[in-house]
Amino acid sequence: MLAGMSVSQPSAPAPYPHLFSPLDLGFCTLPNRVLMGSMHTGLEDHARDFGRLAEYFAERARGGVGLMVTGGFAPNIEGWLKPFASRLSSRWQVAPHRRITGAVHAAGGRICLQILHAGRYGVHPLIVAPSAIKSPITPFTPRALSERGIERTIRAFVRCARLAQDAGYDGVEIMGSEGYLINQFLAERSNQRKDRWGGSAENRMRFPVEIVRRTRETVGRDFIIVYRLSMLDLVDRAQAWDEIVALAKQVEAAGATLINTGIGWHEARIPTIVTSVPRAAFTWVTRRMKESVRIPLITTNRINMPEVAEQVLARGDADMVSMARPLLADPEWVAKARSARADRINTCIACNQACLDHVFENRLASCLVNPRACHETELVIAPAATRKRFVVAGAGPAGLAAACTLAERGHAVALYEQSGEIGGQFNLAKRIPGKEEFSETLRYFRNRLADLGVDVRLNTAADPASLQSSHCDAVIVATGVTPRDPRIPGQDHPMVISYHDAVMGVRPIGKRVAIVGAGGIGFDVAEFLTQPPPSPTTDIARWTREWGVDTTLAHRGGIDKPEVETSPREVWLLQRTPGKPGKRLNKTTGWVHRAALKAKGVKMLGGVTYERIDDAGLHVTIDREVRTLEVDNVIICAGQESNRALADELIALGIPVHVVGGADVAAELDAKRAINQATRLAATL
Ligand code: NAP
Ligand code: SF4
Numbered sequence: 060m061l062a063g064m065s066v067s068q069p070s071a072p073a074p075y076p077h078l079f080s081p082l083d084l085g086f087c088t089l090p091n092r093v094l095m096g097s098m099h100t101g102l103e104d105h106a107r108d109f110g111r112l113a114e115y116f117a118e119r120a121r122g123g124v125g126l127m128v129t130g131g132f133a134p135n136i137e138g139w140l141k142p143f144a145s146r147l148s149s150r151w152q153v154a155p156h157r158r159i160t161g162a163v164h165a166a167g168g169r170i171c172l173q174i175l176h177a178g179r180y181g182v183h184p185l186i187v188a189p190s191a192i193k194s195p196i197t198p199f200t201p202r203a204l205s206e207r208g209i210e211r212t213i214r215a216f217v218r219c220a221r222l223a224q225d226a227g228y229d230g231v232e233i234m235g236s237e238g239y240l241i242n243q244f245l246a247e248r249s250n251q252r253k254d255r256w257g258g259s260a261e262n263r264m265r266f267p268v269e270i271v272r273r274t275r276e277t278v279g280r281d282f283i284i285v286y287r288l289s290m291l292d293l294v295d296r297a298q299a300w301d302e303i304v305a306l307a308k309q310v311e312a313a314g315a316t317l318i319n320t321g322i323g324w325h326e327a328r329i330p331t332i333v334t335s336v337p338r339a340a341f342t343w344v345t346r347r348m349k350e351s352v353r354i355p356l357i358t359t360n361r362i363n364m365p366e367v368a369e370q371v372l373a374r375g376d377a378d379m380v381s382m383a384r385p386l387l388a389d390p391e392w393v394a395k396a397r398s399a400r401a402d403r404i405n406t407c408i409a410c411n412q413a414c415l416d417h418v419f420e421n422r423l424a425s426c427l428v429n430p431r432a433c434h435e436t437e438l439v440i441a442p443a444a445t446r447k448r449f450v451v452a453g454a455g456p457a458g459l460a461a462a463c464t465l466a467e468r469g470h471a472v473a474l475y476e477q478s479g480e481i482g483g484q485f486n487l488a489k490r491i492p493g494k495e496e497f498s499e500t501l502r503y504f505r506n507r508l509a510d511l512g513v514d515v516r517l518n519t520a521a522d523p524a525s526l527q528s529s530h531c532d533a534v535i536v537a538t539g540v541t542p543r544d545p546r547i548p549g550q551d552h553p554m555v556i557s558y559h560d561a562v563m564g565v566r567p568i569g570k571r572v573a574i575v576g577a578g579g580i581g582f583d584v585a586e587f588l589t590q591p592p593p594s595p596t597t598d599i600a601r602w603t604r605e606w607g608v609d610t611t612l613a614h615r616g617g618i619d620k621p622e623v624e625t626s627p628r629e630v631w632l633l634q635r636t637p638g639k640p641g642k643r644l645n646k647t648t649g650w651v652h653r654a655a656l657k658a659k660g661v662k663m664l665g666g667v668t669y670e671r672i673d674d675a676g677l678h679v680t681i682d683r684e685v686r687t688l689e690v691d692n693v694i695i696c697a698g699q700e701s702n703r704a705l706a707d708e709l710i711a712l713g714i715p716v717h718v719v720g721g722a723d724v725a726a727e728l729d730a731k732r733a734i735n736q737a738t739r740l741a742a743t744l
Contacts (some may be wrong), residue, residue, distance in 0.1 A: 074399050075365050077372035082125070082355060082379060084316055086281035087229070089125040089169070089379075092372055093393050094319070094357050096381035097173040097232060097287075098414065099130035100433050101423040103145035106155035113162035114435045119386050120168025123393035125379070127168060128232045128285065129159070131175025134219035135212070138176030138240065141421070142183045147172065147219050153226045160227030171230040171283055172223040174216055178240025179249065180325060187212075188243050189250035189257060189266075196326045209256055209266065212240075216270045217277050220284075230283020233270060235310075236321020241267045242289050245306070246616075248296035260302040268309045275314025285357070286315040290344045290617075293327035293608070297616035304351045311352050319357040319381060320345045329606045329618070330651045332360055332384075334409035335493030337599045338367045342376040343610060344617070349375065357381050363388075363407045363496075365396035382407075384414055387424070387432045403506055405429055406499035411647040412731045419646045428500055430735040440742055443468040447532040447744070450475060452521035452705055455483020457720025457733035458537030459504040464741035465535075466511035473514040473531070475521040481505060483539050484721075485730065487562045491583045492594035493655075523708040533715040533744065536706040537737065540699035540721035545575055549672035550695070558584050558696045569691020573631040573677045575669060576696035577640030579729075581632055582652045584696055589626035589659040605658075626659040631688055633679070637666035701725040717744075 082089040102112040116127055132147040133139045139146060147156070156172070163170045179188040179201040187208065188201035204212065220231045235241040243249040244266040250257045256265055271286055278284070288307055292298055298306075307318055322341045323331040330336050338361050345358035358377035362368050363385045371380055386392055388407040395404050405428050413425040413432075426432035431440070447470050451462040454476035462474040480486060482501045489497035508515055526534055542557055549555075558580050560566050572588055574581050595602040603610055607621035634640045640663045641653045656663065670678040676689040701722050709716045717740055720733035 075369040075396055078365060078369050079397060084283065091123070091125040091393060092379045093125045094379050094381040095119055095124045095127040095386045096359060096383035097128040097130055098383035098387065098424070099418050101418060102433060103130045103132065104143065109155045109158045111433070111436050113158045115433055116159060116168070116170060117162040117166040118390045118435050120163045120166035122391040123397060124168065124386060127163065127170045129170065129172050131173045131234055132219065134174050134176055134215035137185050137187045138215070139181050139183055140177045141181065147222050148215060150222065153222050156226035164227070169229040171232050171285060172228045173232040173234055174219045175234040176212065176216070176240035178243045180239055188240065189252055192249055192251070194326055206254060213266070213269050213273060217273045220274045221277050224278050224282055230285060230316065231274070232285040232287055232319065233274065234287050235267050236287045236289035238324030238326055241270070242292070242324065245289065246292060246297040248294060260305065264302070264306045264309060267306065268313050271310050271315055272313035283316045284314060285317045285319050286310045287319040287321045289321040290348060291322050291341065292616040293323040293329045293331070293618055294616050295618060299615045300612035304348065307348055307352050311354050315354060317355050317357055317379070318352065320359050322360050328654065329608060332409060333411060333648050333651050334496050335596050335651065336361050336409070337596050337602050338363065339371050340599050340602060342371045346374070346376040347612065349377070355379060361409060363409065364404065365401045384409065387414055387426045388429050402502065405503050406496065408496035408500055412645055412729070415647045416645045427731040427734060430738050438739060438742060440464060440467055443470055446470055449533055449535060449744070450521060450526055450529060450531045451535040451537060453483065453537035453539055453722070454481035455537060455539045455720060455733070456485060456730040457737040458535065460734040461535045461537060461719060461737035461741045462513050463504065463507045463511060464738050465744065466513045468741070473516060474508065475516050475519050477518070477520040479518050481515070487559065488583070490562050491587050492590040492592070493586060493596045494583070495594060495596055521705060523705070523712055526709065527712055527714060533717060534709055536709065536716055536718045536722050537720045538702045538705050538722045540725045541702050542695065543698045543700050545669065545695055545697040547575070547669045547672060552672045554691060555672060555693045555695065558694055561694045562587055571629045571690040572692045572694060573633060573688045573690045574694050574696055575633055576698060577632045577634040577663065578696065578698060579644065581696035582641065582644065582656065584694055585630055585632045585656050585661050586652070588628050588630050589656065589661060591627050621658065623658045630661045631690070632656065632661050632663045633667045634665050635667055639663060640665055699725040
């Protein structure tokens with residue numbers, strides 16, 4: 060759909076009246092209050108991938124999202140995120156973008172291109188910044204821009220916006236937050252210039268205001284300009300609140316159509332989007348800004364379900380909500396909310412495992428709960444040519460994904476689960492403070508199984524004899540894992556508890572606890588032991604206090620001294636590998652887990668040899684020194700082994716078998732691999 064056209068509105072459905080009320084921007088009307096926020100997927104970096112990118116956006120436009128923003132495109136080479144990354148600075152680059160805008164418009168959507176100059180966050184030797192100050196998270200020191208360089212950079216932003224307009228975009232988003240170049244100009248920590256671009260607040264904000272003003276002059280009136288404004292920097296020597304408000308007013312006066320909220324620089328050490336951040340934890344800051352500007356404001360971060368979005372809008376925190384990852388997880392999010400089918404939404408669990416972690420590893424983004432994300436053209440779930448009968452053994456993430464995908468393709472599916480509930484390891488994960496979102500995935504699968512008519516047999520172990528007589532075409536073995544036996548002398552002592560029994564509350568746990576194994580599950584168990592219920596993730600005020608977010612906005616950067624609640628237990632988290640535990644945790648979330656446990660006083664020790672367990676506690680050797688940890692309990696989190704017994708028996712009986720998930724590879728027991736593998740297999744059977 061073209062900018063300037065008005066959209067005819069369906070009547071607002073009862074459950075989410077604010078979410079589905081149209082937003083009039085003067086020259087066009089958005090059909091609802093959902094912005095698909097910018098997220099780099101990796102498909103932006105090569106024009107050869109724009110066909111895939113077009114389908115990725117088109118699928119979401121068909122799902123009814125009001126406005127979308129692409130991943131960031133640099134306005135010049137200096138602004139690259141990495142060498143040869145996405146850039147729009149020359150006329151010859153325009154034509155491939157028309158595939159994207161054409162596909163989105165044909166699907167009835169609208170899309171803006173994000174202009175992102177990485178500044179000192181670029182990972183290449185050509186980077187520039189207001190001052191030659193290296194960031195703590197990148198290896199290169201930037202060159203300080205000269206005054207002429209600043210002029211050239213402003214012109215590059217404007218040229219990029221003009222090219223985006225020529226490419227058919229409905230607007231641009233000017234990326235002024237998250238610690239990228241524009242944000243670097245705004246904060247003393249990265250801008251120590253003495254000329255008219257540094258020093259006073261007025262000088263520091265000249266750069267973004269000039270960009271917005273000249274962009275508006277160039278693109279004319281009927282073109283969306285979203286300015287992404289850092290409302291909370293969450294780093295020290297950053298902006299004060301009155302400076303941020305002054306900037307918002309100037310950006311409005313310079314011609315922005317909408318102001319989007321940015322929260323936290325990438326170098327900030329306060330989590331802003333991981334799953335332990337409460338839902339809608341930062342919308343209060345957008346509400347504060349609403350007192351000062353008239354143009355519509357967009358709020359963001361950890362809004363993942365329609366009722367949350369509706370509450371935020373109904374409270375008047377903002378005029379629109381931005382969601383990036385939730386629309387990766389479910390392209391039909393808006394359509395499902397609109398038709399009162401929110402309980403069918405495949406909810407983003409904010410794990411970052413397949414999206415941001417991939418981007419930071421230079422891999423194509425996808426989604427843990429939706430492996431089709433960014434693979435729309437290649438992972439197609441098409442109706443099966445012949446209807447077959449399958450048994451899926453095990454209802455963990457792999458079994459659930461296999462059963463649903465097979466049923467969606469028209470096959471008859473029976474799903475056997477020996478326990479009384481679906482979910483496998485997710486039933487443990489959802490009990491960890493800060494991982495409550497995992498229960499949404501189970502709700503999604505439960506409803507999807509019912510909708511698809513899968514024959515779910517709980518409390519039923521799949522035994523080889525009955526499977527043989529069932530005459531199914533094949534069995535998908537998704538029997539998961541069994542905990543590894545660490546073979547520590549004395550491990551049959553009553554103080555020793557499995558992680559399963561600890562998390563499920565099967566046995567009481569004492570005040571002093573040693574955890575054997577510091578992988579993903581060891582860290583989860585440590586959080587479970589040190590964070591008394593209710594989980595801080597359910598309480599925004601408590602969470603902001605614990606992490607030191609200044610909700611009074613009295614301090615620069617919005618940071619305050621954290622007030623950490625004392626752990627009810629003394630905990631040791633141990634591993635045999637030398638060095639600090641937690642190095643192998645995921646890139647974008649590992650630091651949060653390490654920081655949370657450090658704040659709770661958990662003693663994280665590497666290079667441990669387990670000698671024995673007896674009434675005195677756990678005897679270990681560390682750095683050749685023998686120590687006794689006088690603990691009440693030892694919890695074993697020593698990893699997993701594949702549970703392949705059923706697969707082996709079925710193969711011996713000549714029954715066709717496909718093994719997926721942890722039953723296939725335990726070393727990488729993780730839901731991302733399990734769901735992806737099972738979905739891809741089921742798409743081909
Ligand atoms: P893991 O990440 O492989 O960690 C296993 C830990 O056990 C390591 O710290 C390892 O360290 C130690 N270990 C291995 N062999 C041992 C032995 N023989 N004796 C004593 N210690 C031993 O496994 P995990 O913690 O079970 O997590 C597996 C995966 O599950 C993660 O990668 C994550 O993706 C996923 N995950 C699942 C959940 C869940 O709730 N289900 C939660 C978090 C993560 P050393 O060898 O150095 O001692
Ligand atoms: Fe959300 Fe995790 Fe999917 Fe990323 S990978 S979109 S965080 S569910």
